[in-house]
Amino acid sequence: MTTIRTATDDDLPRILALLTQSSLPTADLVDAVATFLVDERDGALAGVIGLQRFGQAGLLRSLAVAPAYQGQGIARRLVAALETEARQQDIDALYLLTQTAERFFTLQAFEALPRDQAPAGLQASAEFRSLCPASAVCMRKRLSAVAPR
Numbered sequence: 001m002t003t004i005r006t007a008t009d010d011d012l013p014r015i016l017a018l019l020t021q022s023s024l025p026t027a028d029l030v031d032a033v034a035t036f037l038v039d040e041r042d043g044a045l046a047g048v049i050g051l052q053r054f055g056q057a058g059l060l061r062s063l064a065v066a067p068a069y070q071g072q073g074i075a076r077r078l079v080a081a082l083e084t085e086a087r088q089q090d091i092d093a094l095y096l097l098t099q100t101a102e103r104f105f106t107l108q109a110f111e112a113l114p115r116d117q118a119p120a121g122l123q124a125s126a127e128f129r130s131l132c133p134a135s136a137v138c139m140r141k142r143l144s145a146v147a148p149r
Contacts, residue, residue, distance in 0.1 A: 004081045007036035007048070014045040015062075022064035025132065029062070036062070037081050039074050049078040051085060051094075054121035058091040061127055063101070079108050087143055094143065095122055097136040110139040 007015060012029075015036060019026050029050075039047040046069040050062035060082060065074045086094055095118050098105060102112065115128070115138040122128055 003040045004037055004077060005040065007038045011036070011038055011045070015048050018045055018048055018064050018066055019062055021066075024062055024064055025127065027126070034061070035085060037078060037085065039065075039069075039078055041069065044068075047074040047078050049082050051082055051089075051091075052125065052127075053089060053091060054119060054125065056090070056092040057119045057122055058086045058089070058094045059122055059125060059127060060094045060096040075104065076108065079105075083141075083143060092143060094141045095119075096139050097127060097132040098139065099132070099136045102137045102139065105139050105141075108141070110141040112137050113140050114138065 015038065016026050016029065019029070034050045034052045036048055036050045038045055045066060047065040048062060049060065049064075052059040052061060060079070063075060063078060065078075083094065094110075096105065096110065097115075106112075116123070118128065118138055118140070
């Protein structure tokens with residue numbers, strides 16, 4: 001059975017392990033105020049995605065799918081679930097930094113933009129300041145108040 005749900009504290013060790021395996025930053029996760037969604041399949045952690053709120057902007061971070069589950073549309077479903085969560089939190093736009101997934105996020109209607117055009121709160125985050133290299137592409141997706149059909 002497949003379930004996308006909000007992560008609990010008990011999920012944190014598995015989330016950290018998957019993110020480390022996926023070469024994604026984890027240094028600030030314990031202290032970051034973030035909402036994580038997990039895709040769980042028969043008790044196994046298949047994927048994870050995180051959302052940090054900065055005023056009306058959200059930072060999409062930590063999207064990872066376990067190797068055994070890749071190619072099944074899990075990343076796309078996690079992004080859609082996170083967009084729903086962001087809308088429920090009245091977030092106007094999602095931002096992210098990526099070194100490897102620009103094409104994937106472009107297909108999810110994100111657009112590249114200069115890093116310095118991200119809101120100041122995001123630019124002050126650990127993810128922008130130190131965890132992601134300057135070579136990472138900054139992307140944004142504006143969210144409408146109503147979820148797409």
